Amino acid sequence: MKRHEVSKCLLCNNPIDESVTWITLLSNQFPRTICSHCEDKFEPYPAEPIDKTVISLYKYNEQMKDYLHRYKFMHDVLLAKVFRHQIHQHLAKKEATIVPIPMHPEKLKERTFAHVDELLKQANIIYEHYLIKITTETQGGKTREQRINARQIFALKENQNPAGKEFILVDDIYTTGTTINQAKKILLDAKAKSVTAFTLIRR
Structure with a gap:
């Protein structure tokens, strides 16, 4: 390297x-x-969160807001390299299957790259897609109540069997937990042994 x-x-x-x-x-x-x-300028998230099933690395501050805007919405894919050491350090030795939160195909065309997948690739983390996103609806811009009451946005990917397996869901940001909880429900309903989560940022 x-x-x-x-x-x-x-x-x-x-x-x-x-x-x-x-x-x-x-x-x-x-x-x-x-x-x-x-x-x-990036602020670490507390090492001992209240909810230990979701581990996050950084707080959402102005520096992180700017980073996310440039990475996700200005399509600066090189920025996937910024946190690769920290992500690798946390996930590389985990025995559970790493599952990125997926993008809807239409959103993927619009953004040109899957931002969560790219974070994992740059960190040399092996992952598998067990879920598909079934709506182009996003959580951004919604109120907390709207997020919590959102309808299911994921489905199990065809020919994937989570039964008896341990998983770590990975997303870029955790706000109300709606995205993670909906993805978690799909895997647990399909008899997954356990599902925890890891995010780069937590608001």
């Missing part, structure tokens, strides 16, 4: 000052893609 994959921060375009040591050369650590100044 290249030590100097990028020379300038993907967020602010300032030079990345990363000294190369034998430890970084011999380890599996990913090269930095953002500068320490930008990195410090």
